[in-house]
Amino acid sequence: MVSIEDYGTYETAWCPGCGNFNILKAVKQALVARRLEPHQVLFVSGIGQAAKAPHYLNTNLFNGLHGRSLPVATGARLANPNLTVIVESGDGCNYGEGGNHFLAALRRNIDITMLVHNNQIYGLTKGQASPTSDEGMVTKAQPQGVPSAAFNPIAVAVAMHGGMVARGFAGMVDHLADLIQQAIAHPGFALVDILQPCVSFNHVNTFAWYKKRCYELPSDYDPTNWEAAIKKAQEWGERIPVGVIYRNPRPRFEDHFPVLQHGRLGGQPVDREMLIKIMHKFA
Amino acid sequence: MVSIEDYGTYETAWCPGCGNFNILKAVKQALVARRLEPHQVLFVSGIGQAAKAPHYLNTNLFNGLHGRSLPVATGARLANPNLTVIVESGDGCNYGEGGNHFLAALRRNIDITMLVHNNQIYGLTKGQASPTSDEGMVTKAQPQGVPSAAFNPIAVAVAMHGGMVARGFAGMVDHLADLIQQAIAHPGFALVDILQPCVSFNHVNTFAWYKKRCYELPSDYDPTNWEAAIKKAQEWGERIPVGVIYRNPRPRFEDHFPVLQHGRLGGQPVDREMLIKIMHKFA
């Protein structure tokens, strides 16, 4: 039986008090709850403070480029559909630099879990606005306030009928662990946008700010109701819903590729007889 | 008084019967209706069959890279807010390669008109699926059918509370011209997604197919009602609404930059006294 200890304990490069610590905790809990052994899981991350998280887990990891974790994860998942593939990175990474891949992943509905540490700021580069920074927020790079509207990943994911769309909060560890667990279990693309206080650079959306606003979706909330979900996705400001906002039992991307039913690509022999036939079509 | 003739007549590189011809016509009508002189307008396009359209207009043009017209247009508009800036390109260009810029433009609400020739296919590269190709559509590059869900630009734009969100059809020229005119007049970002038959590569979504399905929004439809709009944005298949689906009177991006009230950037002198002051802060 796998235990929390199997995922190790590491020294981190995070600031004391950062929301990332709780997310790391929740991730471990979810992995253990899903009885996943470290070697069965592949984490893929980008660059940023959040993207360091998988370095603090005893598991497989591809820590690639800023913004590019989804494509790497997609390739890995198609090459080996036996792997549980989890993307873990920041709001800047996934919704800024990587925005186009986010749209494509939603369209594909590939069986990947996407954990976004959403601190509404670029942490590692020292506090510029991120796509999710609230309009008007003042930073060193936006001294007159952020001039763009904040990106609402939940609304876009629901509008695009994504597989599973959820929001968690780093201040609610068990609830978050449960969401992550559901996301891993979900057959298809699952987004968990995680509100994460950054104590160093985001002095607006603090622990207290989120705590005051976050509320769990009521038990009679039906995430398969798209109309309810798209409305719920608009809620932000005084009240912020956390939980599974939308669920859509679409077929997985993988199911379109019969070859993937035979396991990982690299393990399948090259059919030379068939290739000879293909070649002779050119004769 | 400006007339259609001022925008010239050119030989095109399009296939006979292509929906692009009607779009070109509607664009000219809209420009004239808005009484815009050719030199007051800047078209920015990417690469593709659609992206050639502005070459067939007697006006200013920056025909840049595949997928990158929105950033170029954004820069031009910020450098000279006196220009009427219109992006004109294909579905692949704007929603595929350029998807991330589409999200950013919606967030910015910059005063640009975006005309997307949406033929649900990559035309110039000879018929691969585009982001808007219907799921299951068979092409040479997708012989088993498109495995991803189609991108719904209208739904995403409404979910993100874009400035003006409209759909037109190349088969309804006057209606389309009117939409384009409204888009140009709209103070903020305006998307006109234009259904465009591609007679060479899209044999599913033909003129007849669109014609059968497209209907004008009723006169009592209220595009400022977000909830109605997001529902309307979901309609696709048997019935396809055309018209202004959503309108949102948000402040324009430009309004956040006081310097833009003094006209184009290049026309403003360099304040050397001020710079000396700034330099002496380092003393």
Added chain:
Amino acid sequence: MEFENVNLVIGGEAGQGLVTIGQILAKSLVRRGYNIVVTQSYQSRIRGGHNTYNIRVSTEDIKAPQESVDLLIALNAETVDRHRSELSAQGMIIADARLDIADDKCIKVPFAELADKKFYNVVALGIAGAVLGFDGRIITQTLETFFGKKDPEVAQKNEQALSESYRWATENDAFGRLTLAPCADPLPRLVLNGNEAIALGAMSAGVKFCSFYPMTPATSILLNLIAAAEQMGLVVEQAEDEIAAVNMALGASFAGAPSLVATSGGGFALMVEGVSLAAMTETPLVIIVAQRPGPATGLPTRTEQGDLEFVLHAGHGEFPRAIFTPGTVESCFHLTRRALELAERVQGPIFLLTDQYLADSARAVLPFDLKNLAPVTPVGTAAPPVLPYQRYALTDNGVSPRLLPGLSEHLVVADSDEHTSDGHITEDLQVRIQMVDKRWRKLEDLRSAVIPPEYQGDAQPDLLLVTWGSSQGPVLEAAAALRKDGQHVATLCFSQVWPLVEEQFLNHLQEAKQVVSVEGNASGQLARLVRRETGFLIPRQVRRYDGLPLTSEYILRALTQ
């Protein structure tokens, strides 16, 4: 009179079906034992414009296109206007009588009398076959295999148009006006262009994953892989952009699928960060760049050899790589295999540089011995030599034992940051030095595996022509022509341009009286690279950059200027 060598050009608008009849003719000729060099010229549009499909046919081993035209098959008047001046002494035109071509070299065919408009291209094909004195039954057979599956009515009409044309040609004294000399009994051969050969080579090497974003002239590589995907157990995915394509391929390769991407210059520009990532994470990846004229969109359907230096230096930071530049269709096949093998062996980015000319140039090729050509050896299951597993263990040759994630209990950690042997991010600057050195040690392995440039000719020639990639054919033909003229000429053709190993070729450069480089670009990139690596200055250069492939005629003209 019979001809050993005939250069025929089919010209018309996009959409007139000229590629179809070109392909049928090419295949028919190869089936009869002729050699061919096809060159395709088309514009960046779907209908209209002016396109050509050019087949040089010969009983001999030919290697390059030819400029002077012996048979011009004009599907419209523009074709005659544009190409009339290219006609050779025996040159002839086939055109619709109604086009009213005032040229006594023109065979005026009453197209309308012979078939419906839809089948005009088949009429042109038939007349051409007849003029060449070519057995019409072979064309009919090829036609059948092309259209067989479709509408039987269409097939029948095709056949009818063909036989009508042959009949007309015979009756009107056109049959055999340019009769091809007969060939020896033909061996069974393929008609294959560069991109098809790349796709076959990749599959034979066991490629399992490919991600792409469409871009001329690379797309047909992918389309060939896609067509075989189900049968061969590949996954080929159209990505949202080229950045996604390269990162997906890296993800797939990391997880154990031999992977490639293929694109052209502009798309490759977007992959550059990924190249650097492949190097840092030591992930095998084959990157195929099919060149076309730049900068930016340039001439998207034409050819150029303008991206050698770009590809050589693409990626931030420093790391080793290899670049293959096939000069023939066969070499497209073999070098793609080699690239995939080498990528797995040295664990990093390996390039194959081709171009529009070679991509679209069909040739007669002997079938590859696929039975005896093994795919790359799969990795990832051996037990690690040290525990816990160190993905980036320091080794003598810089290559670390590679395991795959999920296949055993050993954990695989790859990092784009500088990392320790176990793959975790580090800020230890001594480790940094070790890792840089480790990565650079792979260069030795790459150097030891370099394919030497091919030298042809005697030692100490009066003239040495140096070239690379697809310009090889024209250069070899130019040299042959000069030799016929009694000149003392040698050639040096690079099918791998990086690494360069000076011992493999410097003596040739030094021993020739005169050295001239021949490249399909404006700035002489190989020449510059040779100087950088050897100090040897190639004093004279022949360059072409109008979007068309080099020809021996072009080279000979340039040499006498």
Added chain:
Amino acid sequence: MEFENVNLVIGGEAGQGLVTIGQILAKSLVRRGYNIVVTQSYQSRIRGGHNTYNIRVSTEDIKAPQESVDLLIALNAETVDRHRSELSAQGMIIADARLDIADDKCIKVPFAELADKKFYNVVALGIAGAVLGFDGRIITQTLETFFGKKDPEVAQKNEQALSESYRWATENDAFGRLTLAPCADPLPRLVLNGNEAIALGAMSAGVKFCSFYPMTPATSILLNLIAAAEQMGLVVEQAEDEIAAVNMALGASFAGAPSLVATSGGGFALMVEGVSLAAMTETPLVIIVAQRPGPATGLPTRTEQGDLEFVLHAGHGEFPRAIFTPGTVESCFHLTRRALELAERVQGPIFLLTDQYLADSARAVLPFDLKNLAPVTPVGTAAPPVLPYQRYALTDNGVSPRLLPGLSEHLVVADSDEHTSDGHITEDLQVRIQMVDKRWRKLEDLRSAVIPPEYQGDAQPDLLLVTWGSSQGPVLEAAAALRKDGQHVATLCFSQVWPLVEEQFLNHLQEAKQVVSVEGNASGQLARLVRRETGFLIPRQVRRYDGLPLTSEYILRALTQ
């Protein structure tokens, strides 16, 4: 005893306020007339880890960092562990008494007795000032200008911590233990690092638009522009990614705003397609690449000179460009101006290559004569020489008269495809040749404007050190040291690495008995480029690639190995 030269290092964790006190100390020293060279070393994290702020102070003109440490200001025990071995003969440590440093060179300060924990860094500052025998009032003044606007209570506590420290130092015999020799009466000078100088240079040249995506070590250029944006009438926009950044800047430049982008290697990789677009559309653009060690994410907060060849060849297709590589803070200012001027003049992409070391290295700099430094001349309103207006009219020097869209009735058409003179897409292959030639003609203009490398030393030296960019300072100091030793040494420093004009320097290479190149990379990129352009092989190279800047000590060690 008084010291002409003191090298002090403040070390501790990120978040302990070491940069703040470093800056205050640096500014105070410069106000008193000293010269400084600051080097900053930090990790890719926000809190914790080990960072240093290093100030080399001197009464003389210094140009580079120094390795041996005279005064180590340790905010934690790790700092002592890491740097103890670097202490010079007179070296001294300042540390909290409670850290219990067992070292007789350590001044053990009872931090807790002198201030609240929050002000420990100010205590360290005070003790350091006292040890240097430095006038405390100047530090107090500087402190005020730093914190003045904020909380007056904090200001008062700062002041108190400072005076307490001075008092303690005086009472405990620490005052003046490393007294700095006095300076001549100070001229008013700025304390400026490379990135600040770039921002000032850009504004003085009239930059009006800048788009960016944050990336260390380029970000501070943008932050400096943003801070001045409203006052100077600039628009600085944070883009969604680097691709957007470069394309936005091109759009803005096309519409008449002198524009720049700044990034580091990985971000620049994403701009490569845009570089090619700038060349093809002939749009002026300045691209600043602040180098850091790669490949991929590498060591994101360290320094390297690893992207010269990458930048030189970035972009598909062929086109001219220029690359400036400033070696000093002043040169960052002037070369940024020059880059902006040249971009407007030749209408295309111009590069400035800096690196983390120079970006963060503060120096004492005389104020620039901004009154007499004109901004670039605005274009776009003159009447076109030919009607209708031809954006790409063929000209002798390749530069066409440029108008701006919307400013007159003349229409401006720019195209990424190959185009005719009026900017419209073409498939005419003769026009293609003309346009390629036209674009290449700009290289002549670029060559004529090249800044020659600076040669220092006698002719025919025994040893010539060749370098570029930020390694200039260490090389000059190493040469000076060797000369002091009686050796016959010269230096050749490139502040523009492309184009290279061999007449400007080849004789120096040939006349020296021994030539050694010195570069902050692993593969010797400038040396390779010199050979490519001149044939001259630099036989020996000093290279550093551990993420730290070169020092004269490093060079001297390498030379004697």
